[in-house]
Amino acid sequence: MSRNEGMDRRQLLRLAGLSAAGVGLTAAGCGSGGGSNGAVTIRHAWWGADDRAKKVQECVRLFEKKHPKIKVKTDFQQYADFWKKFNTQAAGGNPPDVIQNAVTFLRKYEAKNVLLDLNPQAKKGNLQLDGFRSGLEKFAEIDGKLLGVPVGSNSMALVIDEKVYEKAGIDHSLGWTWDDWYAGLRKIKSVSHMAGDSGPHGIMYLYDLILRQNGKAFFTKDGMGFGEAELLPYWTESLARVKAGIYADQKKVEQIKPASALAKGISAGEFTWDNFSVRYSAEGKSSYGLAPIPSTDGKKTGQYLGSLMLSGTARTKHPAEVATFISFMTHDPAVARIMGYDRGVPATTAQFEAFQPADAPSKAIGAYETEIADAGVLEPITPHPAGADVVEAAFLRIGSDMSLGKSSPQDSVKQFFSEAKTALASN
Structure with a gap:
């Protein structure tokens, strides 16, 4: 879970629930293509306010600099609008390659064959799965499939x-x-x-x-x-x-x-x-x-620790590039210094240690999650x-x-x- 700025939670949930009805992948896929310079282009979509958008786009520029053969086209909406647009894209067989996601939606979209199993990419070395903080190691595994990777945590x-x-x-x-x-x-x-x-x-x-x-x-x-x-x-x-x-x-x-x-x-x-x-x-x-x-x-x-996560979509033509991008967003220390606690406390130890918040509320959040982890009270999420x-x-x-x-x-x-x-x- 993350802050859904400017909207009442009841309204958000109602709109998200209604808009998610009937989504399926029945149309032919239209994956992202390659650029004229040989670069692969993937699409990343998320929800949030303008401040989050600016931070994510800064991270994308850094990723593209480190991975010049992968271009990332970005799109963001407010929470309810995000799901409306995503449902339409998914129903048409052309969802973004990478989406911001939450545990509430995993089984819904897994049942409709919308989400990409990331396990094969981890086995190929395109996705790093070690170094996650306690309680986040196997956050989005369902029936043996890895359907998302946490980018931040909350409890x-x-x-x-x-x-x-x-x-x-x-x-x-x-x-x-x-x-x-x-x-x-x-x-x-x-x-x-x-x-x-x-x-x-x-x-x-x-x-x-x-x-x-x-x-x-x-x-x-x-x-x-x-x-x-x-x-x-x-x-x-x-x-x-x-x-x-x-x-x-x-x-x-x-x-x-x-x-x-x-x-x-x-x-x-x-x-x-x-x-x-x-x-x-x-x-x-x-x-x-x-x-x-x-x-x-x-x-x-x-x-347990809840979390926003990044998921790949099953229709992507570029699963390796999707996994590379997700791995960068969850492990690179520079991303944590850019994003801060915008999407929760950074999910990996490397990112958690890379960003030390200056404001009192964020310091309290980090201390709280450290306390409950050290106390051993965290359990797996269902x-x-x-x-x-x-x-x-x-x-x-x-x-x-x-x-x-x-x-x-x-x-x-x-x-x-x-x-x-x-x-x-x-x-």
């Missing part, structure tokens, strides 16, 4: 208002439990007369960690990894906490979007991906920090089934509607599983 964290937590005297060190966390929320309510959390009940990736702490997971490789019996008490308790003011007033949370409830002083904390945390200092007036994920037993957090992006959007939307009083927890749970079943069956 779920609790972003807190440090001043509020300090005033309430809350110990949030690694190893704290959900009971410790909830006791802290009640203390914040008592001491500072504010909600302790923005409301975590619609965050699929947080609920996945809770399930993993208890021996399950949100997804299996084939579908859902839990049932109504697990979700109903979770959402019932969440609604009770909203009504009690332990979680923030959801009407206020909705009113200030896309601004963060934490940054606007409506709550003292919220769960999100660690690399999203840079937004709070820009939006808010307090001091913000990263706290570790609480656990059931004080040990197993269920955490590849998501096709349709996972639509399921995530439904979880967010239905959980939000429930907390706004639009439906009961019982009806919300039934609606979610009905929509999830449809989403997974139709992909």
